[in-house]
Amino acid sequence: MQYGHFDDNAREYVITRPDTPYPWINYLGCEDFFGLFSNTSGGYCFCRDARMLRLTRYRYNNVPADSGGRYFYLRDEGDVWTPSWMPMKSSLDRYECRHGMGYSKISSARNGLAFSQVSFVPLHDTCEIHKVTLTNESNIDKRIDMFSFIEFCLWNANDDMTNFQRNFSIGEVEIDGSRIYHKTEYRERRNHYAVWAVNVPIEGFDTDRQTFLGLYNGFDHPQAVFEGEAKNSVASGWAPVGSHHIKARLAPGEVKTFVFVLGYCENHEDQKWERPGVINKKPANILLEKYGTSNAADKALAALNEYWKNLLGRFTVDAEDKKMARMAGVWNQYQCMVTFNMSRSASYFESGIGRGMGFRDSNQDLLGFVHLVPERARSRILDIAATQFPDGSAYHQYQPLTKRGNNEVGSGFNDDPLWLICGTAAYIKETGDYGILEEKVPFDNNDALADTLFVHLKRSFDYTVTHTGPHGLPLIGRADWNDCLNLNCFSKTPGESFQTTANYESGVAESVLIAAIFAFTGPDYAEICRRTNRIEEAEYAEKAIAKMIEVIDQHGWDGDWFVRAYDAYGKKIGSRECEDGKIFIESNGFAVMADIGIKDGRARKALDSVKEHLESPYGIVLLQPAYKDYHLELGEVSSYPPGYKENAGIFCHNNPWVTIAETRLGRGNRAFETYAKICPAYREDDSDLRRLEPYVYAQMVAGKDAVRHGEAKNSWLTGTAAWTFVSISQYILGVRPVFDGLMIDPCIPSSMKGFTVTRHFRGADYHITVDNGAGVEKGIKSIMVDGNSLDGEALKKAVLPAFGDNKAHNIIVTMGK
Ligand code: GLC
Ligand code: GLC
Numbered sequence: 099m100q101y102g103h104f105d106d107n108a109r110e111y112v113i114t115r116p117d118t119p120y121p122w123i124n125y126l127g128c129e130d131f132f133g134l135f136s137n138t139s140g141g142y143c144f145c146r147d148a149r150m151l152r153l154t155r156y157r158y159n160n161v162p163a164d165s166g167g168r169y170f171y172l173r174d175e176g177d178v179w180t181p182s183w184m185p186m187k188s189s190l191d192r193y194e195c196r197h198g199m200g201y202s203k204i205s206s207a208r209n210g211l212a213f214s215q216v217s218f219v220p221l222h223d224t225c226e227i228h229k230v231t232l233t234n235e236s237n238i239d240k241r242i243d244m245f246s247f248i249e250f251c252l253w254n255a256n257d258d259m260t261n262f263q264r265n266f267s268i269g270e271v272e273i274d275g276s277r278i279y280h281k282t283e284y285r286e287r288r289n290h291y292a293v294w295a296v297n298v299p300i301e302g303f304d305t306d307r308q309t310f311l312g313l314y315n316g317f318d319h320p321q322a323v324f325e326g327e328a329k330n331s332v333a334s335g336w337a338p339v340g341s342h343h344i345k346a347r348l349a350p351g352e353v354k355t356f357v358f359v360l361g362y363c364e365n366h367e368d369q370k371w372e373r374p375g376v377i378n379k380k381p382a383n384i385l386l387e388k389y390g391t392s393n394a395a396d397k398a399l400a401a402l403n404e405y406w407k408n409l410l411g412r413f414t415v416d417a418e419d420k421k422m423a424r425m426a427g428v429w430n431q432y433q434c435m436v437t438f439n440m441s442r443s444a445s446y447f448e449s450g451i452g453r454g455m456g457f458r459d460s461n462q463d464l465l466g467f468v469h470l471v472p473e474r475a476r477s478r479i480l481d482i483a484a485t486q487f488p489d490g491s492a493y494h495q496y497q498p499l500t501k502r503g504n505n506e507v508g509s510g511f512n513d514d515p516l517w518l519i520c521g522t523a524a525y526i527k528e529t530g531d532y533g534i535l536e537e538k539v540p541f542d543n544n545d546a547l548a549d550t551l552f553v554h555l556k557r558s559f560d561y562t563v564t565h566t567g568p569h570g571l572p573l574i575g576r577a578d579w580n581d582c583l584n585l586n587c588f589s590k591t592p593g594e595s596f597q598t599t600a601n602y603e604s605g606v607a608e609s610v611l612i613a614a615i616f617a618f619t620g621p622d623y624a625e626i627c628r629r630t631n632r633i634e635e636a637e638y639a640e641k642a643i644a645k646m647i648e649v650i651d652q653h654g655w656d657g658d659w660f661v662r663a664y665d666a667y668g669k670k671i672g673s674r675e676c677e678d679g680k681i682f683i684e685s686n687g688f689a690v691m692a693d694i695g696i697k698d699g700r701a702r703k704a705l706d707s708v709k710e711h712l713e714s715p716y717g718i719v720l721l722q723p724a725y726k727d728y729h730l731e732l733g734e735v736s737s738y739p740p741g742y743k744e745n746a747g748i749f750c751h752n753n754p755w756v757t758i759a760e761t762r763l764g765r766g767n768r769a770f771e772t773y774a775k776i777c778p779a780y781r782e783d784d785s786d787l788r789r790l791e792p793y794v795y796a797q798m799v800a801g802k803d804a805v806r807h808g809e810a811k812n813s814w815l816t817g818t819a820a821w822t823f824v825s826i827s828q829y830i831l832g833v834r835p836v837f838d839g840l841m842i843d844p845c846i847p848s849s850m851k852g853f854t855v856t857r858h859f860r861g862a863d864y865h866i867t868v869d870n871g872a873g874v875e876k877g878i879k880s881i882m883v884d885g886n887s888l889d890g891e892a893l894k895k896a897v898l899p900a901f902g903d904n905k906a907h908n909i910i911v912t913m914g915k
Contacts, residue, residue, distance in 0.1 A: 099783060099785060099786055100782055100783045100785060100792075101113055101114065101115055101118045101119070101122070101785050102114045102115075102118075102195075102792075103782075104420075104424055104779070104782075104793070105196070106420065106423075106424050106428075108196070108198065109198060109199055109406070109410070109428050110196040110197060110198040110203075111196070111197045111429075111791075111792070111793045112194060112195070112196050113137045113194065113195040113196075113197070114193070114194055115193065116137060116138050116182075116183035116184070116190075116193050116195070117183075118137055118785070119785060119786055119788075119789040119790075120163075120446075120789045120790055121136035121137065121138065121140055121141075121163065121164040121446055122136065122137045122195075122197070122790070122791045123135060123136045123137070123141060123197075123445075123446055123791070123814070124136075124197035124198075124201075124202045125200070125436050125439070125440070125814075126143070126200060126201065126202070126217060126218050126219040126226060127143075127200070127219035127439070128200060128219070128221070128405070128435070128439065129221070129222065130145060130146050130224055131143065131144075131145050131146075131219050131223070131224040131225060131226070131362060132144060132148075132219065132439065132440070132444070133217070133219060133226050134156075134444060134445070134446070135167075135197075135202045135217055136164050136167065136446075137195040137197070137202075137204075138164065138167070138182045138183045138184035138195075138204075139167045139168055139169060139170075139182035139184065139204060139215065139217075140156075140164035140165065140166060140167035140184060141156065141164075141166075141167050141168075142154040142155065142156035142166065142167070142251070143219075143226050143360065144255075144444070144450065145224050145290075145362040146498070146499060147443075147497075147498060147499040148255065148440075148443045148444035148450025148451070149254065149255050149256055149443075149450055149451040150253070150254055150255075150499060151253060151290070151362070152251040152253060152254070152255040152258070152450070153250065153251060153280075153292045153360065153362060154166075154167075154168075154248050154249060154250060154251055154360070155249045155250065155251040155258065155337075156251075157259075158449050162184075162185075164184060164446075165184065165185050165316070165317050165318075166249060166317070167182075167184070167185075167248075168217070168226070168228055168246075168247075168248050168358075168360065169182065169184075169185060169246070169247040169248070169317065170182070170213070170215065170230060170244060170245070170246055170247070171186075171244070171245040171247065171320065171323040172208075172211065172213065172232075172242060172243070172244055173242065173243040173244075173245070173323055173324075173326055174208075174209060174211060174240060174241075174242055174243075175241065176326075177208075177209065178323055178324055179208055180318075181204070181206045181208070181213035181215070182195075182204050182206070182215065183206070185316070185317035185318045186317075186318045186319075187318070188208065189208070190206045190207065190208050191206075191207045191208050191209070192205075192206060192207050193205075193206040194206070197793070199402075199403070199406035199410070199428075199432060200218055200219070200402050200405075200406060201216060201217060201218035201399060201402060201403075202216075202217050202218070203215070203216045203217075204217075207235065209236070210234065210235050210236025210237075210238075210240070211232060211233070211234060211235065211236070211240060211242065211348075212231075212232070212233040212234075212235050213230070213231070213232060213233075214230070214231045214233075215228055215229070215230050215231075216228070216229045216395075216399065217229075218398075218399055218402055220389070220398035220399075220401070220402060221398070221401055221402055221405055223361075223385060223388070223389075224361060224362040224363075224385075225359050225360060225361035225362065225385060225389070226359070226360045226361075227357065227358070227359055227389055227395050227398065227399075228357075228358040228359075228360070229355060229356070229357050229358075229392060229395045229396075229399075230244075230355065230356045230357075230358060231353060231354070231355045231356075232244070232346055232348060232353070232354050232355075232356075233348075233351075233352070233353045234348035234349065234350055234351060234352050234353075235351075236350060237350045238350060239347065239348070239349055239350070240346075240347070240348045241345070241346075241347050242345070242346045242347075242348065243301075243323075243326050243343065243344070243345055243346075244342075244343075244344045244345075244346060244356075245320070245322065245323045245328070245341055245342065245343050245344075246294070246296065246340070246341055246342045246344075246358060247310070247317075247320070247339065247340070247341045248294055248339065248340045248341075248360065249307060249337065249338075249339045249340075250269075250280040250282070250292065250337075250338045250339060250340065252265050252268065252269065252282050252283070253282065253283060253288065255449075255450060255451050256451040259451075266335050266336055267335045268282055268283060268335065269282050269333050269334065269335050269336060269337065269338040270282050270284070270285070270333070270334070270338070271305045271332060271333045271338050271340075272376065272377060273303055273305065273332065274379070275299070275300075276295055276296050276297070276298065276299060276300045276342060277293055277294075277295040277379075277382065277386065278293065278294045278295070278303060278305055278340040278341075278342070279291055279292070279293050279377060279379075279382070280292040280293075280294070280338055280340065281377050282338065284370070284377060289364055289365050289366070289367055289370060290362060290363060290364045290365070291363055291377055291382075292360065292361065292362055292363070293359070293360070293361045293363060293379075293382045293385075293386070294340035294342075294358070294359075294360050295358070295359050295361070295382075295386050296342050296344065296356055296357065296358045296359075297356065297357045297359075297386075297389075297390050297391065297392075298344060298356055300328075300342045300343055300344055301328065301343040301344060301345050302327065302328030302329070302330050302343040303328055303330055303331075303340075303341060303342055303343065304322055304328050304329055304330070304331045304339065304341040304343075305331055305332055305333040305338055305339055305340060305341070306331035306332065306333040306334075306336065306337075306338070306339070307333070307336065307337035307338070307339045308336065308337070309322070309329045309331035310322045310328075310329070310331065310339055310341050322341070322343070327343070328341065328342075328343035342358075344356065355392040357389060357390065357391065357392055357394075357395045359385065359386055359389050361382060361385045361386070363381035363382045363385065364381060365377075365378050365380070365381060409435070409470050409471075410427070410428060410431055410432070410470075411856075411858070412469055412470055412857070412858040413426075413427070413431060413469060413470075413827060413855070413856070413857055413858070414427045414855065414856045415427040415827075415831065415853060415854070415855050416853065416854045416855075417850070417852075417853035417854070418850070418851065418853075419850070421774075421777065421779040421780055422773075422774070422777070422779075422826070423853075424779060425777055425778070425779045425793075425826075426823070426826045426827060426831070429779070429793045429794065430466075430795070430819060430822060430823045430826070431466070431467075431470060431823060433466075433794045433795060433814065433819040434463070434466030434467045434470070434819045434820055434823055435467055435470060435471075436814055436815070436819075437463040437466065437467075437814075437815055437816070437817075437819050437820065438463060438464075438466075438467045438471070438474070438478075440814075440815055441453075441454070441455040441456065441459060441460060441463065441498065441815070442455075442456060442459055442815045443455075443498070443815070444815075445812075445813065445814045445815045446813070446814075447797075447811065447812040447813070447814075447815070448812075448815055453495060454495040454496050454497045454498060454504050454507075455482075455495060455496050455497070455498050456494065456495050457482060457485065457486075457492045457493060457494055457495065457496070457511075457514045457517065457518075458494075458511070458513060458514050458517045458579065459817060460478065460482050460521075461479075461482060461517035461518055461520055461521035462517060462520070462521070462817045462820050462821065463817065463819070463820050464478060464479070464521040464524060464525070464820070465520070465521070465524050465820045465821065465823070465824050466819050466820030466821075466823040466824065467820070468524050468525050468528045468529075469528055469835070469857075469858070469859075472525070472528055472529050472531075475525055475528075476525060476529075476531070476534055479518075479521055479522055479525055479534065479551070480534075480537055480539050480551065481496070481501050482496070482518065482521070483518060483539045483551055483554045484501065484539050484540045484541075484543055485501075485502070485503040485542075485543060486515070486518065486541055486542070486554055486557065486558070487509065487541060487542050488541045488542065488547055488557070489557065489561065490515045490557030490558050490559075490560055490561030491509050491510065491512070491514065491515060491561055492509055492511075492514045492515060492518070493505075493507070493508070493509055494507045494508065494509055494510075494511050494514060494576075494597075495507045501543075502543050503542070503543060506598070507597065507598060508598060510575040510576040510600065511575055511576050511577055511578065511581075512561075512562075512565060512572055512573055512574055512575035512576075512578060512609065512612055513578040513579050513609070513611070513612050513615060515557070515558035515559075515561045515562065516558060516559075516562060516612065516615045516616060516619055517615075517619075518554060518555065518558050519555050519558050519559065519619045519620075519622060519623050520615075520618075520619040520622070522534070522535075522551065522555060522626075523619065523622035523623070523625075523626065524835075526626065526837070527835040527836055527837055528835045528859075528860075529860060530837075530860055530900060532626075532629065532630055534551055535550060535551050535552040535555070535626070535630060536550050536551070536552065537550065537551050538550060539551050539554055541554075552626075552630070552632075555623060555626070556635070558623075559620065559623050559639060559642075562612065562616050563642050566608070567605065567606055567607065567608040567664070568606060568608070568664075568668060569608055569649060569652075569653040569664060570645075570646075570649040570653070571608035571609065571610060571612075571613050571649055571650075571653060571654065571664065572608060572609055572612035572613055572616065573605065573607065573608055573609070574586070574607045574608060574609040574612065574663060576597060576598075576600055577596075577597065577733075578609045578611050578612050578663075579611060579615075579684060579752075580611070580684060580720075580735065580744055581596075581597055581734070581744070582596065582733060582734035582735040582737075582738075582743070582744035582745075583609075583662075583663060583671070583732065583733065583734075583735050583744075584596045584597070584732070584733025584734055584735075585604070585607035585663065585665050585666055585671075585731065585732065585733065586600055586601075586602045586603060586604050586607055586666060587599055587600060587601060587602065587733045587734075588601045588602045588666075588730050588731065588733075589601065589730075589733065590730065596733050596734035596737070597734075602666060604666035604667075606664070606665075606666050606667070606668055607663065607664060607665055607666045608663060608664040609662075609663050610650065610653075610654040610660055610661050610662055610663055610672075610685040610689070611662065611663070611684045611685045611688055613646050613649065613650050613654060614650065614654075614660070614685055614688035614689040614691070614692050614694065615688055615692075616643065616646050617643060617646055617647050617650065617689070617692035617694060618688060618691050618692035620639060620642070620643040620646070621640075621643060623639055624636045624639035624640045624643065625837060627639060629837060647692075647694060650689065650694060651694075654685070654689070655695075655700060656670070656672070656673045656674060657674065658674070658703055658704070658707045659672075659681050659686050659703070659704045659707040659708070660672075660685040660686050660689045660694075660704055661673050661685065662679075662681075662682035662684065662685045662721075663685075665731050665732065666731055667731065671732070672685065672721070677723075678723045678724065678725045678726060679721050679722075679723070679724075679725055679732075679735075680711075680721075680722060680723065681707060681708070681711050681712065681721065681722055682720065682721045683708060683712055683718055683719070683720050683721065683749075683752050683753075683755070683756065684720070684752050684755070686704045686705065686707070686708050686756070686759070687708075687752055687755030687756040687758070687759050688755055688759075689701070689704065689759075690704060690705060690759035690762055690763070691755055691758050691759050691762065693762060696762060696763065701759070701762070701763060702763055705756065705759055705760060705763065705765075705768075708756055709768070714748065714801060714802045714807070715775070715808070716748055716775060716776070716781075716799045716807070716808045717748035717750060717753050717772075717775045717776040717799055718748060718752075718753050718756055718772060718775075719741075719746045719747065719748050719801040719802060719803075720744055720745075720746055720747060720748070720749045720752065720801070721735075721744075721745070721746050722746060723746075723803075724740030724741060724745050724746035724801070724803040725740065725745050725746075726740060739804070740801075740803035740804065741800050741801040741802060741803035741804025741805070741807065742798070742800060742801070742804055743798055746801045746802075746803050746804075747798045747799065747800060747801045747804070748776065748798065748799040748800070748801050749797065749798055750776045750795055750796060750797060750798065750799065750816065750818040750822075751797065751816060751817045751818045751821060752821075753772055753775070753776045753818075753822075754772075754773070754818070754821040754822045754824065754825035755821065756772050757769050757772045757773050757822075757825040757826075757829065757830070758824070758825050758829045760772060760845075761825075761829040761830060761832075761845035761876075764845060764875060764876040764877075765845075765875065766830070766844075766845040766846045766847050766848065766850075766874075766875030766876055767847045767848060767849075767875060769825075769829070769830055769845055769846075770830060770846065770847040770850075771847075773822070773825060773826055773830060776795070776799065776818070776822070777795075777822070778790070778791065778792045778793060778794060778795060778796070778810075779792060779793070784808070787806075787808045787809060788808060788809065788810045789809055789810060790810040790811070790813040791813050791814075794813050794814050794819075795813070795814075795816055795818040795819050795822060796810035796811060796812055796813040796814075796816065796818070797811065797812035797813075797815075797816035797818060798810065798811050798812055799811075827855075829843075829845060830844070830845060830846055831844055831846070831853060831855055831868075832844035832845060832846075832868075833855050833857050833864075833866060835859065836897060838897050838899075838900075839859075839897045839898050839899045839900050840857065840859050840864060840897065840898040840900070841895075841896055841897045841898075842866065842868075842878065842881060842896045842897075842898065842909070842911055843876075843878075843896060844868055844870075844876070844878075844911070844913060845875060845876045846868075846870060846875065846876075846913075847875065848870075848873045848874060848875050849873070850870055851869075851870055851871060851873075852867070852868050852869045852870045852871070852913075853868055854866060854867045854868070855868075859900065860900040860901075860902050861900075861901070861902040861903070861904055862900070862901035862902055862903055862904065862905055862906070862907060863905070863906040863907065864898060864906075864907050864909055865906060865907065865908050865909065866909040866911065867908075867909065867910050867911065868911045868912075868913060869910070869911065869912045869913065870913040871912075872912075872913055872914040872915070874913050874914055874915060876913075877913060877914060877915050878893070878896055878911060878912070878913055878914070879912045879913065879914035879915070880893070880910075880911075880912045880914075881893060881896060881909065881910070881911050881912075882908075882909065882910040882911075883898060883907065883908075883909055884907050884908055884909075885908070
């Protein structure tokens with residue numbers, strides 16, 4: 099069944115009942131301050147770094163699920179409820195949650211009192227705004243007690259959940275009128291505090307959790323609320339919280355609004371105190387002044403809406419298939435921006451204390467947002483490149499706050515270097531900015547080792563060339579894109595990390611996937627060399643690529659599909675010779691993306707084999723047959739129960755590789771089929787099985803060997819977002835940035851009659867209308883550019899020039915044979 103519906107005009111997903119099968123969340127914030135916000139007002143917020151600067155506490159894997167958030171309690175003559183449903187699971191006369199672009203809105207009503215809460219992070223400020231509106235819809239006077247509630251995190255989220263012997267003694271607050279300040283550790287080395295404020299006078303407050311809740315009570319039964327009276331408690335140690343008690347009298351029909359602000363404020367070290375022991379409130383005063391009225395909050399929300407309207411205006415789609423149009427035009431791009439901001443740090447599956455920014459993840463994420471924020475993509479590339487080592491390998495992860503490589507995870511993932519070429523090529527194709535190649539970038543975060551970005555790309559390319567194994571295929575190192583194919587690990591110790599433990603240096607284990615990535619992205623490197631007049635280097639690169647393709651032909655083909663890898667004993671993985679793991683998705687998708695085997699029919703055969711062996715109703719599984727037992731020589735892939743994660747789960751990230759590969763064969767029907775199967779909007783009415791948000795991609799959907807085949811996990815922070823956007827926008831709809839301009843190359847289902855795309859590209863707007871009255875899957879009969887038709891070679895090439903004239907251009911494309 100469905101738990102809501104899309105509102106396409108508003109760009110919102112409307113959740114119509116609160117008991118979704120899992121919390122369905124949204125992200126607030128687009129610069130320095132972020133909030134995770136569930137459909138029942140659960141979640142938390144942080145400034146810049148989800149681990150180091152967390153403002154509010156959130157208990158992962160808690161019971162009941164998703165308790166903790168920004169809560170409001172209402173009390174009407176003894177009747178107490180939470181209008182966001184949680185944490186009391188209150189019965190409501192109506193309920194709705196609208197997740198929009200950077201904001202969420204919860205509206206509900208009970209017994210003649212309507213409540214609405216609009217929550218967002220305004221542009222350029224480090225705070226959350228929660229605008230609350232109460233409306234008396236009854237015909238009698240109402241005397242309402244409203245209590246706000248948040249629980250402060252003692253900043254370092256990891257320490258907060260582990261170091262109780264210290265933490266229960268350090269909590270400190272200050273209360274000043276309607277403003278509650280959280281200042282734990284401010285007396286020593288922190289120069290920041292949080293403030294939780296409301297723009298009206300309050301009746302009372304609480305800042306000590308136990309006093310507010312009462313002994314042994316949960317969030318669902320706060321004593322202060324049930325008694326109708328705040329206790330004015332001042333936290334000292336234990337658990338500091340923030341609760342305002344507001345009394346509101348509402349005549350029939352009367353409306354009252356309240357602006358709550360939860361802000362993060364910093365002071366210079368020498369200006370921390372107003373007087374001894376009293377914090378300097380200047381930055382808080384400025385912030386709260388700014389958002390002190392309901393009008394000001396509305397204006398800030400309008401500015402945020404404008405920001406998103408402009409951003410998403412850079413790529414829009416219209417088509418008869420509304421599911422595809424709303425995903426490609428809105429939600430897929432929105433998710434790409436979230437992966438830009440969060441990488442893999444904070445979601446309802448990533449605790450915000452674990453991983454930093456991944457080298458490969460960030461480069462791939464870039465493919466999905468480079469057209470939206472090219473400037474920010476540029477600096478992201480330079481940040482990533484600075485964590486590369488002089489030999490071309492790279493730190494596998496880096497910390498977002500310091501931008502430095504993370505030693506704990508180290509390096510040795512031999513696919514990493516190539517993704518830097520892939521990301522940089524995408525940036526140059528989008529912007530035409532070859533200047534980025536001449537930027538000086540440190541190696542190993544060391545300025546003394548700085549060289550141009552071009553040199554970084556060369557080291558990436560050379561790293562693959564010089565690290566090959568017995569068959570001439572690239573050595574896999576710790577793992578390639580598949581983090582769980584740990585062919586040099588041989589771990590026997592429970593709990594040991596498969597990614598960081600390298601017990602064994604075989605110098606033998608090789609990856610066909612890395613070879614295919616090299617064949618796919620290498621030509622862009624060669625082309626970049628040619629276009630920047632590095633002709634010799636281009637020729638060297640082209641030779642190396644041709645050689646690699648030969649090696650794939652010789653040692654990477656298994657008869658009906660591409661081999662996946664060779665293990666430390668030189669035995670094949672992903673071959674009919676294997677008992678389990680006979681066929682893998684990754685090498686097949688990527689090899690065909692690199693056009694390998696297209697002329698001689700192997701590409702077709704490989705993709706047909708993928709369909710025959712790996713297909714399921716919910717997408718393509720990663721491998722078959724699933725590993726039944728743990729294999730010392732394969733590592734983590736065989737540690738998962740069959741059907742989950744990398745062991746034959748539908749690992750959505752690599753499904754679009756097959757989609758793109760299918761378009762290389764011109765099979766638009768099949769390409770679209772693989773696209774739609776993992777696209778969440780097509781599974782909206784199947785939410786009881788899928789469980790996660792129907793507006794975002796998940797990393798994994800349980801595969802056909804799994805107990806819960808079709809159930810999704812790990813939504814939001816996945817490379818699936820970027821790659822599906824590439825597959826639908828560039829390869830199915832076929833509007834593809836190339837070095838020379840914007841290529842038009844649709845490959846669509848024959849039943850799709852046409853579509854329109856508007857695309858902002860290098861300083862001009864392209865209004866592209868594609869007509870497929872002919873009912874073909876691929877092929878262009880004519881292209882009209884501003885009324886003039888392209889002919890001969892120009893039509894064959896089908897590349898629109900970069901007009902760069904700040905104007906709109908009309909492109910009419912007719913498909914046909
Ligand atoms: C996770 C990782 C990514 C890896 C993938 C496959 O999504 O973030 O780096 O490629 O798993 O193992
Ligand atoms: C596990 C996961 C994989 C992820 C990795 C990150 O191996 O299965 O998806 O990339 O952890 O550390």
